[in-house]
Amino acid sequence: MTLQKRSIPLDGMRALAIIAIIFYHLMPHVLPGGYLAVNIFFVLTGFFITSSVIEEYGQKGKMAYKRYLARRFHRLFLPLLWMLIAVTAYITLFQRDLLLNLRPWLLSSLGMVNNWWQISVGGSYFEQFYVQSPFMHLWFFSVVSQFYVIWPLIVLLLLALYKDKRIILYTAVGLSLFSALAMAMLYVPGEDASRVYFGTDTRLFSFMIGSALSVVWPLERLDEPVPKQLVRRLTFAGLLSYAVLGVMFSNMLDSQTFTYRGGMYLNSVIIGVAVALTAHPATGISRMMRFKPIQWLGRRSFLLYLWYYPVIALYQAKVVDTSVDPGRHVLIQLVLILSLSETGYQLFEKERWKVPFVQSWRLADTFARMKLSGSRGFTGHLPEKLAAIISFCLLMIALTGFAQAKSGENAAVQQLREQIAASQSKMEEINRDDSARSRAINNIEGLERETVLFAHDADITFIGDSVLLSVADQLVTIFGQAVVEGAVSRQLYQTPAVIADLEKREKLQDTVVVFLGSNGTFTQRQMETFIKEVGTSRNLFFLTTNVPRIWKDSVNEQLALAESNHSNVHILDWNAYSSGHDEWLLEDQVHPNPTGAQQLALFVAEEIYQELNDENGSN
Secondary structure (H helix, E strand, C coil): CCHHHHCHHHHHHHHHHHHHHHHHHHCCCCCCCHHHHHHHHHHHHHHHHHHHHHHHHHHHCCCCHHHHHHHHHHHHHHHHHHHHHHHHHHHHHHCHHHHCCHHHHHHHHHCCCHHHHHHHHCCCCHHHHCCCCCCHHHHHHHHHHHHHHHHHHHHHHHHHHHCCCHHHHHHHHHHHHHHHHHHHHHCCCCCCCHHHHHCHHHHHHHHHHHHHHHHHCCHHHCCCCCCHHHHHHHHHHHHHHHHHHHHHHHHCCCCCHHHHHHHHHHHHHHHHHHHHHHHCCCCHHHHHCCCHHHHHHHHCHHHHHHHHHHHHHHHHHHCCCCCCCHHHHHHHHHHHHHHHHHHHHHHHHCCCCCCCCCCCCCHHHHHHHHHHHHHCCCCCCHHHHHHHHHHHHHHHHHHHHHHHCCCCCCHHHHHHHHHHHHHHHHHHHHHHCHHHCCCCCCCCCCCCHHHHHHHHHCCEEEEECHHHHHHHHHHHHHCCCCEEEECCCCCHHHCHHHHHHHHHCCCCCCEEEEECCCCCCCCHHHHHHHHHHHCCCCEEEEECCCCCCCCHHHHHHHHHHHHHHCCCEEEECHHHHHCCCHHHECCCCCCECHHHHHHHHHHHHHHHHHHHHHHHHHC
């Protein structure tokens, strides 16, 4: 049995991985650990590459390295190249604002160093709202490509020197531990994790676990008969490994310290166990993974990964407000992802259509196909000729966009960055020296004197995301005793550690105001956990979100449900209050501009005063 046939059940794992990744990006609150599914691809890559090198070396005493690279990069590079061409052409025609900084994205992706380039420039959360690059996911292809090039050479060298496969096992285990240690040491809690998330060195352990598995669990030995009792045990162990992975995908957050200090390594080890038990043809897991719909997705997982992020990024940039009928928007994006992936699969994997200069980078092949097509006359294979013309036009448009692309920072991004930086600077000054707080009780235009007096002395803690940071300057002017705990891109399910830290520092005050929901929704269970962590003895105020995204209604519905279930929970309906006031908001229709920040701060002060004053009056 060939390696390809033995690996059929593992296509099912690829299907589960791509489903988890797509839904992590579409609905992160449902699968907050879905990003871990990338490790499945890494472990499988290490497993198959090492298996193929060992098998070929064992049969021939050598490996056709150049042919191996050509085969791998033909499968990887051509679909990638034409995705870049198609997306760049689309951007040039329909979303020209995304041409900004396009060149380094394209060049780093084609050069297979996109992950290191993203590390060098630093990922920008701000640009996710304004000029989100549709190529941000290509760090993955760069890491895989670097592994394709380097690891087989190391395996061949080890086999040539030691003539024993066990040296590969020892090397892989050692490198995996070194890589995990590097991730743990380089990760700084509370700071951006891009360096350890994108780094080839800090993600190497997943590949190495797959490589080690290929030595201790070789596919060619799995055809041997297995006692029924052992089959049942293996099946149970396989089900257990998938259950543990499900728990991880549902609960392991990308903001947790544990994730980068052992969590990802543990996840990859469990994936390795799942791979071993799925690969064994006798187990129930192996039979389950042969289910045809799962196999269909698994065989297309590479193309699905290639297209999912451009579709999501471009769709959400084009359709600014996806909050109305969110289910329809999710469905449209899924249909687009599947359609483009299937087109790529038929074009590059199956070569269903022979299109000149698309399916080969060799000019000789291109001219041969064009000559053959021309010999059939104009009407002969007309669809192929039309496809060739369309492809050529896409290439010309993409090259035009590449030539026109400029470098720099989006003006709206810069405005938001400066606004948040000013607020953070003031908060840092207050945190260093509490005397920097305003002691004088000044009149504030737009607020009654009673509200000003109340707000100045109120013990309030604000917890939130970049929306909170953009208005923090105005809040601390009104709320003289305020504690502001904000972080860019924060979500509600990431806050337990924040609450614990505030409690430890005695900064969690009697009233807590929450600015969360701009970056994603949350479940009722996550909300209940948050309320429990804060404590029912405290007054909790939640700001409704006005984010024009799929999750807006879900966020606001969860807030309304929490208010109805808990007497200490109150709603500050900023979504309704700001409706019709686009002049208060920046271009993203989420973050307030300086005028909007002032309006938001006044609104919060007035609403909290009215609510707490009414409560005190009734008591």
